[in-house]
Amino acid sequence: MIRLAACLLILLTSCSPTADVTLPDDAIATKDLQSGSAFLTEETRALQEDDFENPGLLWVERGADLFVDTSASSKSCADCHDEQLKGVAASYPQLDELSAELVNLEKRINLCRARHQDLPELTYESDDLLALTAYVANQSHGAPITVAVTEETRASYEAGEAYFYTPRGQFNLACNQCHNENWGKKLRGDTISQGHGNGFPAYRYEWQSFGSLHRRLHDCDTGVRAEPFTLGSQTYIDLEYYLAVRANGLPVESPAIRR
Amino acid sequence: MSTIRLSVPETAKKNEIIEIKAMIQHPMETGYRRGMRGEVIERDIITLFECRYDGEIFFEGEFHPGIAANPFLSFYLKATKTAELVFRWTDQTGQSWSETATLTVT
Secondary structure (H helix, E strand, O other), X not given: OHHXXXXXXXXXXXXXXXXXXXXXXXXXXXHHOOOHHHHOOHHHHHHHHOOOOOOOHHHHHHHHHHHOOOOOOOOOHHHHOOOOOOOXXXXXXXXXXXXXEEEOHHHHHHHHHHHHHOOOOOOOOOHXXXXXXXXXXXXXXXXXXXXXXOXXXXXXXXXXXXXXXXXXXXXXXXXXXXXXXXXOOEEOOEEOOOOOOOOOOEEEOOOOEEEOHHHHHHHHHHHOOOOOOXXXXXXXXXXXXXXXXXXXXXXXXXXXXXX | OOXXXXXXXXXXXXXXXXXXXXXXXXXXXXXXXXXXXXXXXOOEOEEEEEEEEOOEEEEEEEOOOOOOOOOEEEEEEEEOOOEEEEXXXXXXXXXXXXXXXXXXXX
C-alpha cells in the first residue's frame, strides 16, 4: 500500500515544473499565495502602480540608459538582447550552464559583462547594478514566476529550504515561523507578509531608497539578531531560489514599493 | 549622477492649466541620523528647486531636512506660450542638476 502511494506520489509530482519537490507541511497553499503588495496600504499600492510617481522608476530609467550605453564597451546590452528579455526575469534564479552555478539576475548581469562586454563586475547593491537589474526585471512586469527545480539545481533548492527552516539569531527564529505560520498577523505595527521576493529589487520606505532582495534578506537576518551573510553570496542566492519556487505563480512586480 | 524624471505635456491649448511633475534621485540625508557605528551621517540635501518658463521663474521651493529622499513635486502651469521649461535642483554645496522640456502651445 505504502509502495503504491509512493509510486502515485512520484507520478503526480513529476507532472509539475517543480518535479519531485515535496512541499513542507506548513507551506502556503497555491490558492493562498499573496504578493507583498497585498499587505500594503491602498495609498502605497497606488504609488507602486503609478507609472510616473513610483520612485523605483528612477532606477528603471537609469537601467534603460545603461542598457544601451556603449561608452565603456564596444557592445551594449541591447546589441545582443533586443526584445527577448521580456519575461526572462520570471525564471530567475536559474542555472548558468557554462559554470554550472545557480545565478540570480544580478549575477547574470555581471557574468554577461565579463563574458561579452569585457567590463568589470558591478558591485552588489551599487546603483548601476540595481538599475540594470530593475530594468531587466521590469521587462517581465506582470509575468508569473516560473522557476523549476531540476536535478542540477536540487542541492541549491534544498540549501535554500534548510535556510528557511533553520532558527537563527538571538531570537532563535526561522523564516517559516513568521512567513508561513503567522502571515497576516501583526508584528509590532506591521502586518507580517508571506515573505515573497517578487517585488524586488524594490523601493523600500525604511531605506528611503531602492534595494535588492539580498539587502532585504540581510535586514531580516539582522532583525532576528543573526549574523547576516554577504549580499550576492551563494547562501542568499540559494535562499532566493527557494523563495522563487515557493512563490511560483505570483506576478513579477519589480519595481515594487515596500515598507 | 542623479536621474531626473519629468512629466510635461508636449502640447497644450492656450491658457490651459496643465499639471507638471518632476522627480529627482537624491538621498536627502538629514544630518540627524547615525550610522551602524554611531557615527554622524553628514547632511546632504537639495536646498533649492526652481522651474523657469521661458526664462522666468514661475515655481520655486526651498527644501529642508524634512523632505523625503527622491523628492517628487507636482504643480500647475497656465500655458500661455510655446517655450522651454527649465527645471533646476541645487544642493547645499551649490552643485546643481537640470533638465529641460519644451511645451508647445497651440
